[in-house]
Structures are given as structure tokens and as C-alpha cells.
Amino acid sequence: MSAAQIEQIAERVERLLVRYEELQRTNALLTQQVEVLTHERDSLKSRLSAARARVDALLERLPEIKSPA
Structure with a gap:
């Protein structure tokens, strides 16, 4: 193997x-x-769940609407 080939490989x-190293940095940023x-x-899921619970509680407090017979 010539010195030129070794230099190319190096x-x-x-x-x-x-x-x-660039890919490692990119991966770290993406992981973060x-x-x-x-x-x-x-x-957001927790806030949505809490909001749903509040809506359900409000719906429970509404008076029942009687359907016409």
C-alpha cells in the first residue's frame, strides 16, 4: 500500500x-x-383530563330536561 493510499484512507x-461527532450532537439535541x-x-393530557372532569361535574349539576310525552 502506497503512502498516498494511506493518506487517502486517513x-x-x-x-x-x-x-x-456531528451525528452524535444531532442525536443528543433530538433526544432532548x-x-x-x-x-x-x-x-396537556393531564390538563385535558382535568377539563373533562370539570365539564362532567358541571353536566351532572344541570337539571334533567324532561322530554315531552
Whole structure:
């Protein structure tokens, strides 16, 4: 194997390492975004559940409407 070939391989390995590091950073950012969005989703689901419970409680308090006979 010639020195030029070894140099080419070394350059490719270096580029691959740089790309790998970029992908690791991107993955970390995406993982963080997923965690934030998951927390936000869970919070919204909880708020929706509470709102539904309040609506159900209000509906229970409404007087029953008698249908005409």
C-alpha cells in the first residue's frame, strides 16, 4: 500500500469521525427535544383530563330536561 493510499484512507477516516461527532450532537439535541415534547404532551393530557372532569361535574349539576310525552 502506497503512502498516498494511506493518506487517502486517513483523510476518509478523519471525515467519518467528524461526521460521527456531528451525528452524535444531532442525536443528543433530538433526544432532548423528544423529552421536552413528551413532557409537554403529558402536561396537556393531564390538563385535558382535568377539563373533562370539570365539564362532567358541571353536566351532572344541570337539571334533567324532561322530554315531552
